Amino acid sequence: MKISKNKIYKHIPLYVLLVTFLLVVIYLSAPYFLNYSTYKKEIEDKFEKNFLLKANIKGKIKYQLFPTPRLRIENVSVKGLVSKDKNFASIKNIYFKIPFSNLYNVKKINFNDINITKADIKINYQNFDSYTKYFNKNIVRKIVRIRDSKINFFDKTKAIHSITNLKLDYSPARTHDNLKVEGNFLNDKLFISYQKEKKTLNPKQKINFKLKNLGLNLKITVLNTGQDFKIKKINLNANYLKNTFLGILKYKENKLEISNAKFSNEYINGDISGKIEISPFVIFDLNLDLNAMDFKKIYKTINLLDLKAQKNLFRLNEKINGTLNLNIDKIYSRSNFLNSAESIINFKNGNIYIEKLIFNINNIGAA
Numbered sequence: 545m546k547i548s549k550n551k552i553y554k555h556i557p558l559y560v561l562l563v564t565f566l567l568v569v570i571y572l573s574a575p576y577f578l579n580y581s582t583y584k585k586e587i588e589d590k591f592e593k594n595f596l597l598k599a600n601i602k603g604k605i606k607y608q609l610f611p612t613p614r615l616r617i618e619n620v621s622v623k624g625l626v627s628k629d630k631n632f633a634s635i636k637n638i639y640f641k642i643p644f645s646n647l648y649n650v651k652k653i654n655f656n657d658i659n660i661t662k663a664d665i666k667i668n669y670q671n672f673d674s675y676t677k678y679f680n681k682n683i684v685r686k687i688v689r690i691r692d693s694k695i696n697f698f699d700k701t702k703a704i705h706s707i708t709n710l711k712l713d714y715s716p717a718r719t720h721d722n723l724k725v726e727g728n729f730l731n732d733k734l735f736i737s738y739q740k741e742k743k744t745l746n747p748k749q750k751i752n753f754k755l756k757n758l759g760l761n762l763k764i765t766v767l768n769t770g771q772d773f774k775i776k777k778i779n780l781n782a783n784y785l786k787n788t789f790l791g792i793l794k795y796k797e798n799k800l801e802i803s804n805a806k807f808s809n810e811y812i813n814g815d816i817s818g819k820i821e822i823s824p825f826v827i828f829d830l831n832l833d834l835n836a837m838d839f840k841k842i843y844k845t846i847n848l849l850d851l852k853a854q855k856n857l858f859r860l861n862e863k864i865n866g867t868l869n870l871n872i873d874k875i876y877s878r879s880n881f882l883n884s885a886e887s888i889i890n891f892k893n894g895n896i897y898i899e900k901l902i903f904n905i906n907n908i909g910a911a
Contacts, residue, residue: 580605636662663693828866
């Protein structure tokens with residue numbers, strides 16, 4: 545039986561396609577038989593070169609084909625953000641995508657796209673300046689994704705807060721760097737977006753911070769000013785439940801100066817100015833000039849709370865101390881007995897001390 549040459553030629557494209565497919569499958573699957581663990585030192589060095597952080601790979605290094613060719617590195621501890629001897633993060637899995645052309649050459653792998661899962665990250669308030677300096681150096685020029693992870697915040701050795709179920713996406717672009725963070729924080733849904741301009745002498749930074757259930761929404765624009773751009777000028781638009789804050793702030797060396805700021809809610813509205821120092825406790829000296837205060841609504845709201853809620857309402861944090869200079873131009877009350885007030889209030893270690901209190905009583909005068 546003779547086979548027609550036309551039939552053979554007809555199937556050549558199919559044979560070529562089949563052979564090509566088999567060769568690609570073999571090329572992509574062959575790395576499964578390589579021992580990538582022998583490249584541990586090269587991968588650790590490459591990680592340090594890219595991020596200026598020291599990685600210690602304690603687990604296995606495996607090749608994965610799906611969804612794209614990548615290396616899976618297990619159990620990695622990361623040091624060097626603050627100290628070469630202190631762990632900054634413990635990571636269960638790191639995935640590095642591998643270009644098709646470099647499946648067999650680890651030395652040529654460029655960690656341009658990194659996926660991290662089940663990371664435990666430690667942030668200490670005492671090292672805040674070190675974190676800021678690191679990220680301001682624009683060291684991280686790679687796409688980074690973090691999933692199913694946790695950030696723990698410490699005051700020295702004491703755990704304070706944490707962000708769980710962390711989802712983080714960092715993507716550097718030509719004109720802007722973008723960062724998005726989602727997770728659970730203080731029994732609430734946290735969302736943070738951060739954008740920083742590039743290729744400008746004084747890049748502008750934009751931050752949006754939300755706590756969904758709490759009703760907190762902060763929109764912040766930061767611009768470096770002053771000599772050597774060491775002073776940060778901050779435009780802040782804050783909404784918390786029915787409270788609104790809109791103003792200009794200046795920040796330098798853990799000191800915050802507030803000017804041209806307005807504060808309002810259903811009980812009060814007015815202007816606020818002064819200084820706040822954070823290192824590590826909060827110390828403030830603020831001036832609150834109120835156009836009006838509605839005591840009728842304040843009393844009604846407090847009266848609707850149960851006893852426990854009322855006690856928590858006036859519970860003060862011992863780490864927040866300072867002086868509040870209060871001036872009220874108009875007081876609304878049921879009896880209209882009080883017209884205005886002036887006071888100096890000191891907050892110290894969870895206690896309130898009234899240094900000065902002057903009321904202007906209708907039709908009588910000062911008392």
